Every structure is written in C-alpha cells, then in structure tokens.
Amino acid sequence: MVSIETSLPIVWRSNPHGNEYERARVGRVFNARRPKRFPRAVVEATTESQVVEAVRLAIREKCRVSVRSGGHSWAAWSVRDDAILIDLGRYQHLELDEGKKAIIVSPSTTGRVLNGLLSTRGLMFAGGHCPDVGVGGFLLQGGMGWNCKNWGWACEQVVAIDAVDAWGELLHCDTEQNSDLFWAARGAGPGFPGVITKFYLRVRPAYTNVLNSLFFYPISEYRRAMDWVIKASPTFDEDTEIVAIGAVAPPETGISGHCVLLNFLTFKNDEEEAKSALLPANTGRPQGFALELTNQPSSLADQYRIQAGANPEGHRYCAENAYIKNDADVPAVMEDAFTTAPHPKAFCIWYAMAPCSRRPLPDMALSTQSDHYFALYTVWEHESDDERCQSWVSNTMRKVERHSDGAYLGDSDFQVRRTRFWADANAERLMDIRRKYDPEGRICGYLDIDDASGVKGLENRHEWMQ
Ligand SMILES: Cc1cc2nc3c(=O)[nH]c(=O)nc-3n(C[C@H](O)[C@H](O)[C@H](O)COP(=O)(O)OP(=O)(O)OC[C@H]3O[C@@H](n4cnc5c(N)ncnc54)[C@H](O)[C@@H]3O)c2cc1C
Structure with missing residues (x-):
C-alpha cells in the first residue's frame, strides 16, 4: 500500500488493515518465535533510491531506522520499536562481471540465488550454509561460509559496498573512499551505522x-x-x-x-x-x-x-x-x-x-x-x-x-548474553566510527536489553567480568 505522505511503498503501524502490517512486520522473519516489538512503519523498498528516501523519511519523522535483508537474524534484530523498518526483500540486484570474477549484489540476495546464478558460469561464492540467509546480515557479521576453516571469512571477499548513511546520503565505500565504513562493514554486524544497498564481491571457481x-x-x-x-x-x-x-x-x-x-x-x-x-x-x-x-x-x-x-x-x-x-x-x-x-x-x-x-x-x-x-x-x-x-x-x-x-x-542475542565480539582495539575503533557516522543513533544498532545501547554500542566484555 502507498501512503499519502510519501510515494514510498510503506505500511504504517496505524494502518487499519492489521494483517498487512503484521505481514510486513514479521512475515519475512525466519524465527517463528516472533518478537513483541512494533516498528512505526515498514518500507518495502524495491530500489536503492527508495532506501535513500526511507532514511530521509525517518529523519523527518525523528525516528530510528532498522534494516532487514534476508530476515534470518535469530533474534529478529530488524524488528524494533517505533523505528522505520527498511525491508530490502523486494530490492533485487545481481550484476556479474565474469571477466573480473566479481559480482554486485543487493543485500537480500540469498546464498541459493547467488550460487544459482554463479553455478551457470562455473563460479561460486562461499556464502552461508543455510540457502535462504541474506548476504546482508551474513557479510556484516563476517560470514562463516562454506569451508571457512580454509577459504577464510566470507567478508574477506567484499571489495566494496554502497551504503546510505545516517543523513540519507548514498556513499561508495572501499579501501580508498569512506574507508572507515568499509572497515566497519566487515564485522560490525547489526551495529553498522548505515544501510548497505550493494555488496561488491569476489567469487571463486566452482567445484564439480x-x-x-x-x-x-x-x-x-x-x-x-x-x-x-x-x-x-x-x-x-x-x-x-x-x-x-x-x-x-x-x-x-x-x-x-x-x-x-x-x-x-x-x-x-x-x-x-x-x-x-x-x-x-x-x-x-x-x-x-x-x-x-x-x-x-x-x-x-x-x-x-x-x-x-x-x-x-x-x-x-x-x-x-x-x-x-x-x-x-x-x-x-x-x-x-x-x-x-x-x-x-x-x-x-x-x-x-x-x-x-x-x-x-x-x-x-x-x-x-x-x-x-x-x-x-x-x-x-x-x-x-x-x-x-x-x-x-x-x-x-x-x-x-x-x-x-x-x-x-x-x-548471538545481546538481550540474552553479553560477551566479547572483537579484539579490544577493533571494538574501540568500531564504536568511534559508529559515533562519527551516526551521532544521533538514527540506525538502530545493537539490540540489547530494553534496546538501550544506541550510539554507545556494546561493551565488548564477558558478562561475568562486569
Ligand atoms: C537457518 C540459519 C542458518 C545460518 N547459517 C549461517 C552460516 O552458515 N554462517 C553464518 O555465518 N551465519 C549463519 N546464520 C546466521 C546469519 O548469518 C545471521 O542471522 C544473519 O544476520 C542473517 O542475515 P540476514 O540478512 O538474513 O538477516 P536480517 O535479519 O535481515 O539482518 C540481520 C541484521 O543485520 C543488519 N543488516 C542486515 N542487512 C543490512 C543492510 N543492508 N544494511 C545495514 N544493516 C543490515 C541489521 O541490523 C539486521 O537487523 C544462519 C542463520 C539461520 C537462521
């Protein structure tokens, strides 16, 4: 449904058709243990420009942004109280450069879809083991893909990203441009201070x-x-x-x-x-x-x-x-x-x-x-x-x-257990980058108890040491 205030495909919580809101809220959440958290609205973006527009809408509405790519976070991190949830399920982009053995994908692309295309060209991406995990959440966390013990973390194959920052600007990020955000995109997980719209990935030859x-x-x-x-x-x-x-x-x-x-x-x-x-x-x-x-x-x-x-x-x-x-x-x-x-x-x-x-x-x-x-x-x-x-x-x-x-x-689920996710120096740098790129906590970040962590982020300490 299209709202009156914006041309975005958006479903508001105040929508009189309750089922539509419930479908948009949790219909793509893998875990059937549904959260009792209620976004203000869900934008079912189909294009990159709609992601930009959705972040700008959240700025106007003075509310937070949450993101869903494949919906496979066990703890349903995408579902946050009073946020505008940007659901990327309908935004699909796959652009293969066979010569360079590289592919550009939208974040809701699943391992099955990605490898379905690559396999027709004798190529493979060592993504998540479950076919329907989205590359968005998976790569942000590091990505324990096929044969991770030898081929390394999936995020090591990310060569660049495009992301909408907390001010609604679309940025290209790699080792040269916006390199802080590129650094964070490989391991920040759900605390990444922006909305990624594209991953640029190296792929490997397939195995027969x-x-x-x-x-x-x-x-x-x-x-x-x-x-x-x-x-x-x-x-x-x-x-x-x-x-x-x-x-x-x-x-x-x-x-x-x-x-x-x-x-x-x-x-x-x-x-x-x-x-x-x-x-x-x-x-x-x-x-x-x-x-x-x-x-x-x-x-x-x-x-x-x-x-x-x-x-x-x-x-x-x-x-x-x-x-x-x-x-x-x-x-x-x-x-x-x-x-x-x-x-x-x-x-x-x-x-x-x-x-x-x-x-x-x-x-x-x-x-x-x-x-x-x-x-x-x-x-x-x-x-x-x-x-x-x-x-x-x-x-x-x-x-x-x-x-x-x-x-x-x-x-992991930070509402249940608090522990160490990064080396100390990396955690410090990550929390600094988050503060620099999202000082107001526009992007929801880490879902801890009462969703309170905001700009502060996670402590990165074993809970028994606190
Ligand atoms: C059945 C199953 C099997 C799994 N197998 C593996 C495995 O083999 N290896 C492994 O490493 N993990 C695995 N996981 C864990 C999985 O990688 C994580 O749950 C991951 O978050 C799922 O990504 P998603 O995009 O589907 O999730 P989502 O729930 O859509 O995203 C999780 C969170 O990541 C952030 N996020 C996602 N996309 C974006 C974006 N575009 N921009 C900014 N932030 C974003 C948001 O905070 C979002 O709430 C598995 C999970 C399940 C349920």
Whole structure:
C-alpha cells in the first residue's frame, strides 16, 4: 500500500488493515518465535533510491531506522520499536562481471540465488550454509561460509559496498573512499551505522566433484570421536570442511538416543582428488562408529537441501555460540551440550576453524576467532516449550563461556548474553566510527536489553567480568 505522505511503498503501524502490517512486520522473519516489538512503519523498498528516501523519511519523522535483508537474524534484530523498518526483500540486484570474477549484489540476495546464478558460469561464492540467509546480515557479521576453516571469512571477499548513511546520503565505500565504513562493514554486524544497498564481491571457481564422508558414533564414544577429529582437522586437506554435530540419532544409524556425527565435505574438480582428500578420514576415523557413509557424491544444491531440512521453516529457535579457547579441554567443555539437547530437532556443532584461525586477519572490524567454533541451534515447535528450551541454552552456555575467547555475532542475542565480539582495539575503533557516522543513533544498532545501547554500542566484555 502507498501512503499519502510519501510515494514510498510503506505500511504504517496505524494502518487499519492489521494483517498487512503484521505481514510486513514479521512475515519475512525466519524465527517463528516472533518478537513483541512494533516498528512505526515498514518500507518495502524495491530500489536503492527508495532506501535513500526511507532514511530521509525517518529523519523527518525523528525516528530510528532498522534494516532487514534476508530476515534470518535469530533474534529478529530488524524488528524494533517505533523505528522505520527498511525491508530490502523486494530490492533485487545481481550484476556479474565474469571477466573480473566479481559480482554486485543487493543485500537480500540469498546464498541459493547467488550460487544459482554463479553455478551457470562455473563460479561460486562461499556464502552461508543455510540457502535462504541474506548476504546482508551474513557479510556484516563476517560470514562463516562454506569451508571457512580454509577459504577464510566470507567478508574477506567484499571489495566494496554502497551504503546510505545516517543523513540519507548514498556513499561508495572501499579501501580508498569512506574507508572507515568499509572497515566497519566487515564485522560490525547489526551495529553498522548505515544501510548497505550493494555488496561488491569476489567469487571463486566452482567445484564439480563434491564428496561427503559421514561417521555416526553413539554418544558413549563421544570422547574418542572428538579427540580424533579435533586433532585431525588443522592439517586436513585444504578444500575440506569439517564439522561435528551432536543430535538425537537418525533411525538408520541404529543408535538409540544421542549421537555424534563427524562430517567431512570436500570440494574438488576431480573425483580421484576428492577421494584422496577424504582418505585420511575414511581410514583414520576411530573404531566405535555405528554407521559410516564414505565418499558420498554431493553438490552445493544437495547441501542446501540438507541445511534447510535441519533448520526447518515455521519453527521456534534459540541460537548461542562461543569460540572455545585453543588450550581448553574442548570435548569436556562441550560434552553437556552434545549429550542433553532439549528437543529431538535441536542440535549443536563443533566447527573446525584451524588453520585459518591461526593466520592474521586483514584489517577490518572482524577480529575474534579461535580454532574451535561451538554453537547451539535449539529448534522446537510449541510456545509451551519456550522457557524450557531457552533455559537449556542459557544454562549450557553459562558453563561453556568461561572457556571462551568470545563469540560470533551471527549466532548471538545481546538481550540474552553479553560477551566479547572483537579484539579490544577493533571494538574501540568500531564504536568511534559508529559515533562519527551516526551521532544521533538514527540506525538502530545493537539490540540489547530494553534496546538501550544506541550510539554507545556494546561493551565488548564477558558478562561475568562486569
Ligand atoms: C537457518 C540459519 C542458518 C545460518 N547459517 C549461517 C552460516 O552458515 N554462517 C553464518 O555465518 N551465519 C549463519 N546464520 C546466521 C546469519 O548469518 C545471521 O542471522 C544473519 O544476520 C542473517 O542475515 P540476514 O540478512 O538474513 O538477516 P536480517 O535479519 O535481515 O539482518 C540481520 C541484521 O543485520 C543488519 N543488516 C542486515 N542487512 C543490512 C543492510 N543492508 N544494511 C545495514 N544493516 C543490515 C541489521 O541490523 C539486521 O537487523 C544462519 C542463520 C539461520 C537462521
């Protein structure tokens, strides 16, 4: 619907057609645990100039701006009280420069759409694992994409952005122009002080031979399986992603109760090369598994299907995470989480980050990582389970967090847990940049308790130290 005051496609909270407002407010929010927060209006922008106009409208209305790209923030950061929410879902832009192996995309572009186009040209972008995550939120946080442990953070492939600043001006930002904003765009997460309208990305050649080896262990073998995979990962083949998953065992494994799944996914251009990459896992995995599936042919499209199945739509979610210290007894720190998930659909992961976690990062806001990424993805169906599932997440994390260097913005909720997201110097510079580019707190920023952080931003400290 088009309002009287502006030509923008806008739905006001005061709209008499309540369903229209509710659709615009949360219809594109992935987590079915809907927030009780109510924007003043939602602008469903279809062009870059409408994004500019929407920010200027917020300035005239003297209210804040919130942004939605793919709608996959677990904590629904886009939905903020009394803000003008700029929903970028209908603004779609994909411009491929094959010669330069580069692509310009609008922020609501999903991994599936991006790779759908790239794959027709033999190219790939190592974006998020879930097919429908938007590049907007994902890249701002750093982006733990496919084979992040070897290929690095997805935001390292961002060469420039276009963004509307808090005064409603469209800026091009790269290492030469507006370089502060470009620095912040790679790791500020939802505290970025502007609205990004375009990402300029480097892409990589696609892989024709994707193979998967999977080893299912009963939980009684947890320690043996984890000790081995943690030791094997840092020096494993460089095109292979490695993850350990704790969940209720699928029936075909014959395991009753929880299991540990060790999952090796290799991306190559030759079948023999892919098989030899997986050989050390196929022959070196410890005994005690209940089921092994080795060298399974796969593809990015298959992997997206698997991810979408593990993270079904229409469900309630609570995610949490920690970078466990390199010198911790990592299996011991994670054991409770791996063995006590509160719902059959819930799962947790240990995601190998070494060797990339050991190399210096480029100069950008993103600055915290360790060899061991640990995350809880608690999935359930009914509101009546909210308290039980959320308490399980908090109680489990309370024991883990003291063994951590910090956390990843992407799987965090600042209303629930306050911790460290950046190196100290990076956090200071980031908060300075936010103050410089958005002194009035026009862009909503980090959603903490009571949405109070505003221009101040986050403290970047473990909560038990405060
Ligand atoms: C099922 C699922 C799987 C996931 N898998 C991965 C994964 O493999 N790797 C990983 O790293 N993360 C993963 N995530 C986390 C995901 O990257 C974050 O939740 C991310 O915020 C989602 O981006 P979005 O654009 O879809 O979200 P949104 O909810 O649209 O955006 C989140 C916030 O980011 C900011 N933002 C977004 N776009 C812009 C913009 N254009 N300009 C300024 N600010 C903006 C806003 O503050 C916004 O509220 C997953 C999440 C889900 C739900």
